[in-house]
Amino acid sequence: MQGQNVPVCAAIDIGSNTLRLVVARCPCPDGVLDILETDEAIVRIGESVNATGAISSEKQAHALSVLQRFKALATKHSAQTILAIATEAIRKASNRDDFLTVIQQEAGIEVHCIDGDMEATLTFYGATYELSKSAQPPAKVSVMDMGGGSTELVIAKDMQISWHTSLPIGSGVIHDRYLTADPPTEADRASARIFLHTYLTGLQLQQFPPILFATGGSANTLLILAQRAFGLDTSHAILTHEDLVRCEGLLWALSAEEIAQRYQLDTKRARIITAGVLILLSLLETFDLKEVHISSYGIREGVALAYARNGAQWLAEARQQAHNVSQATSHVNTNVEIVTYHEEFITSGRRLFLTRAETMLGWRDVVLKHEDSEAVHKMRVASRRLRAVMDAYQSICQRRPFKAVYAQIKDIADALGIARDTDVMIDTLRQQLEQASASEQAGIRWLIDGLSEYRMSHQQLLEKRLLKLDKDALLRSLKACLAEEGEKHGKG
Template sequence: MTRVAAVDCGTNSIRLLVSEAGPGGVRELDRRLIITRLGQGVDATGEFHPDALARTFAACDEYAIVLADLGVERVRFVATSAARDAGNRQAFFDGVEQRLGVRPEVIPGQEEAQLSFGGAVAAATARGVVAAPMLVMDVGGGSTELFVGEDAASARGVSLDMGSVRIRERFLHSDPPTAEEIAEATAFIDGLLDASGIDFAAPATWFGVGGTATALAAIVLELPVYDRARVDGATVTREQIVALSRTLLSWPVSRVLEIPTMAPGRADVICAGALIVRRIAERLPVPLTVSEADILDGLVAGLLR
């Protein structure tokens, strides 16, 4: 049997997936997430904050123990938006390599989106027939990826420099944000979407992957505790997204923290993530289908091949 692991280090969280391939197929052994806010202040300073690096390295220490305990043979560590932007990323690379024995790869947004597209579509296809063309959306902390295609091989799209952390830090300074701040953020988001080249009228299916989409679905489902099985494949309508976005933008962070499924490290930025999803929803003719399968699944599939 072959055991492999994928680590996805984004602007807001670092995630791990360990899987095993054997005679019976691929089996998931461990999947976990730690919110580290690696992108803290990167949009403003162009550098990783020392506290953000310390949090990320602590998470890597935890993951190193998991990899050793499970006897993982191959690891791929990818870093996305924040690492693409930070001037002191060498310190990040060195710290990760010291702890995990693997050098981080800073992958372009295009590859990030294609991996997410492949993971989401493969999982959805396994559940049943999926109408094409498909749009896969990944709203991260620093960027948003949008890919459209009939399948992973033909999918094309963009990586936009807007994410929940970036929008919150750049525009939504108040708690809760003011109407003026929301209007400014909305105009910025709309400008990027309008210039993206995406034909939002085309998709017959819209998938959302990543922490923003899954967090919003858990709120709509009114889950008392996060349930991955219920979130995966959940459908969220445009009306539900619009209403939830307005609510989250009107609440202070202290109120958002009272949501049972809300991770503390996501509470202050989920309003910005919801605003991005809302502006995309208002352009699409189909509801959002949330997928728990994403870039990690795509990375693992590649390692096992």
Template sequence: MTRVAAVDCGTNSIRLLVADVDPATGQLVDLDRRMTIVRLGQGVDKTGRLAPEALERTFAACRDYAAIIKELGAERLRFVATSASRDASNRDDFVRGVLDILGVEPEVVTGDEEAELSFTGATRELTGRDDLARPYLVVDIGGGSTEFVVGDDAVRAGRSVNIGCVRMTERHLVRDGKVTDPPTPDQITAMRADIEAALDLAEETVPLREARTLVGLAGSVTTVSAIAQNLPAYDAEAIHHSRVSYDRVREITESLLRSTHAERAAIPSMHPGRVDVIGAGALVLLSIMERVGASEVVVSEHDILDGIAFKAAEEGK
């Protein structure tokens, strides 16, 4: 097995996985898996630039991760950056900072590459399961974008569209610099229309309705699962491969969109960094389920981060 470190830097969070990986068997053994909310994409949709304070939050997390990577002795490190850094005019500042701290340049992947990594991470361990029909539709609801990938053992088609939970919140739920609590019906209607337009765009290249199993990834989806299970705290083991029905997703989404900041923050499994954006993320998930006619979503804790780790191990052979 090869010991690798994988970093996934998205619009809302930066995550680290150090693992022993055998690409031939699909075995991946976690040594350390963690997430830090840094909100790198703060204001990018409006300004087109990464904010100085967002960069510093991200670099602080990178310094912490560098110490862990060194301590655990990873043989290879791969750093992938997604939506926010693709969109930013000053992304060179981001690249230089990461290189100085971690010694590698972040790979600012395309939406298609991001989709393939997400699919690999989410489905490698599902191979051979009789209870999950194929093809899979893997949806990775991030902060700035959502990736859609349809495939069996390999990717058939993928598309990335700009309907992440942070982007939707900043675009539709902010007034006078503050998130509306709770959002108004007009705000929700406008956000829903934006999401539906993006789904139309995704469906131009990805046969969403051909999927037999919907697999949902990332923090918005896992948080909905935690709420559905009434977990007393976030529990990755209980969340991984849980199934949440359409009716339950709809109930939770409607509740989140009716609630105030204080009410959402009081949910035991809610990460503080998701309090303001979870309503938008849940609405993206609900809209996808309605579009494809999914009766449930299979929730995966394994996603693009695991895909990055598999690819790092394969490249190291």
């Protein structure tokens, strides 16, 4: 494209996992982008927000360094303006304002913290950029932006948004909550799948378009992994359900470092996509979709397109567009509305709470006998599966009873986890003892004796916790989390 007189803008997306930059010529009014440069860095701001509620000083310093690099790239291309937005992790960080002020002062970049409606709107602009240039775009299409802190879902008819929502099931959130082992365990996968299936089923979408576009770092990295690992045609940016199942198998067989080395991926990204593949598979399976189209464009290109179309008024226009869509979809039946507080959803929640709790409690007496180490493992898995279901229903639970009983179950799970991990270490050392030389055996026995003594003392603490566990009281507490049918569904 010719055009030294065409304005150049830099668009920055400060996401929960990744910071991204695109520098582009932004002509008006046709809205065609001439992309000059892109860059990104995995910072994982959401990791510290999920852990403490705030952006840590280390994450702040890392983000600031990346943004200063982005600004230098924008300057290199003579960008007249830098447009920066922040999404889910920054939205909910307790020190958000301080973080944005530091960026303004140290990097000279004004960051707009946008809400979920605007995030969905700008993502749709970007993800459908190539599609919008088609002579005959599909009548109905859906867009999924899988971020670190949230997943945006958008449904459009005739390339106009008819419905959208923001779901708290980002790849970073799922990873940090369920998939901390590397590679994740089968129990981890089961817990994450239970949560995702329960949550997505609870949305009760009546219809879902058969054509789905996914954007975001995890979706694009999964495409690259599948292409490099399974020899997929690089000219087709499509992942079938079978492709995703194969990716899942690979990610559960190898560590993130091995995945990164074999397939030339960033190690941090390789770790996060374990959650990404579960989210995509859950979405396809819940809504009976066969494949997903992967878009390399996303919210940063959406920001650049908004600027190309509206100039300095891009932010106000995007806000107005998001507001218009929100107002329209709240009054019009599009056959895709979410019925979050539907009575059947609450009833199923109460049933799942109680059945999962019964399964967990069924192992208590066996654990107390301290005769079967696998009983500890099975009770721990059952407690994690109960928490996964509770996570999925948290948004409609009564806050106080939920918080109290969730903490109680977590305390039991943590105690079981310490016991199980110690048992595994002792078993591993006993296996090593059989193969060790005479000079090594004394040291290994010393470790086994020390761990065994610790395990016995911990068994006493575990038994105290389990003996205090009142089955009937726990079940009553779980019932109290979800309002009775016919009551007002407050969160009080």
